[in-house]
Amino acid sequence: MPIHLTAPEAAPGGPDGKGWNRLSLNAHFGQAAQCALRPQRWAALLESQDTRRARWGGFGPCVNGGKCDACPLLAALHDQCTVVPFNAPRVLVRVEPVYPPDAMFAGPAGWRLWPTLGPDDRDYRDRRPWSWEDVVRVHGWEVGRAYVDEHGDGFWLERTTRVPAVGVSIRSKARASFTRHSFAVASTGVAMLHCGGGACTHDEELLNAISHACPGPDGADEERVPVRWWQDIQLAPEPVGAYRFAAAVSPYSVRIVARDRELREWGRLTLTGSGWTTERVLAAGGALRAHLAGPAS
Numbered sequence: 001m002p003i004h005l006t007a008p009e010a011a012p013g014g015p016d017g018k019g020w021n022r023l024s025l026n027a028h029f030g031q032a033a034q035c036a037l038r039p040q041r042w043a044a045l046l047e048s049q050d051t052r053r054a055r056w057g058g059f060g061p062c063v064n065g066g067k068c069d070a071c072p073l074l075a076a077l078h079d080q081c082t083v084v085p086f087n088a089p090r091v092l093v094r095v096e097p098v099y100p101p102d103a104m105f106a107g108p109a110g111w112r113l114w115p116t117l118g119p120d121d122r123d124y125r126d127r128r129p130w131s132w133e134d135v136v137r138v139h140g141w142e143v144g145r146a147y148v149d150e151h152g153d154g155f156w157l158e159r160t161t162r163v164p165a166v167g168v169s170i171r172s173k174a175r176a177s178f179t180r181h182s183f184a185v186a187s188t189g190v191a192m193l194h195c196g197g198g199a200c201t202h203d204e205e206l207l208n209a210i211s212h213a214c215p216g217p218d219g220a221d222e223e224r225v226p227v228r229w230w231q232d233i234q235l236a237p238e239p240v241g242a243y244r245f246a247a248a249v250s251p252y253s254v255r256i257v258a259r260d261r262e263l264r265e266w267g268r269l270t271l272t273g274s275g276w277t278t279e280r281v282l283a284a285g286g287a288l289r290a291h292l293a294g295p296a297s
């Protein structure tokens with residue numbers, strides 16, 4: 001993975017094609033090589049996701065004298081994963097430049113990046129801010145669009161099924177004839193996936209996707225489910241490929257069964273607790289359906 005970015009000869013258009021201004025010329029021309037793991041703005045962060053695309057310009061200087069195989073940031077990329085502290089499908093990261101007290105013309109001395117739940121989340125300063133290097137080490141979230149409002153710049157991170165939901169613990173128990181995956185929130189079981197027919201044919205991503213649908217601690221309990229028996233048809237996912245689904249609501253659980261063409265049960269998802277709103281049940285069933293639909297082509 002190329003992470004060492006050498007400065008270009010005086011490129012007329014500037015590294016981002018937007019042209020140099022005097023300040024950036026002074027700041028960058030003839031400057032040191034940069035490290036593709038040290039983005040300092042959103043566009044560079046996007047490039048850092050696949051460092052083959054990264055070009056000198058938006059990054060911090062190389063910290064290892066050009067010996068990138070031993071770059072401490074490269075080691076940290078795999079060993080020190082940054083955890084997004086929210087159970088949410090997307091988070092807004094606000095980018096706050098930090099200026100030294102006497103700097104009138106120089107660029108920012110650093111940045112604080114604040115993970116937030118969205119534009120209306122105002123309490124973010126109580127949390128620990130990230131550095132740009134911290135964001136590079138977020139695994140399983142994709143860098144989304146840039147964002148601007150009256151409070152400043154930011155960008156979105158979008159959760160993928162490569163990570164489970166924060167706060168949902170997933171345990172799997174394999175038996176000779178079936179495997180059972182249980183999902184717990186605040187030590188309370190909220191869901192169970194029962195896979196028939198011996199070894200599981202799915203990977204972690206299905207379990208992660210189901211965890212994204214699970215309720216938070218408020219809905220993790222042994223109360224009645226908030227959906228009703230007459231929603232059975234509405235709650236069953238649409239058929240996909242060789243698979244058919246049926247949903248059955250009882251007072252304390254919702255069960256979604258997936259069967260193949262021969263009506264063999266592929267898997268059975270049981271959801272319990274007062275957190276299983278219509279929306280969440282549809283999301284859990286949707287996760288099962290998306291998995292059985294196979295990789296999106």
Ligand SMILES: [Zn+2]
Nearest residue numbers: 035063071073
């Ligand atoms: Zn480096």
Ligand SMILES: [Zn+2]
Nearest residue numbers: 004062066068
């Ligand atoms: Zn380097």
Ligand SMILES: [Zn+2]
Nearest residue numbers: 179195200201
């Ligand atoms: Zn399984």
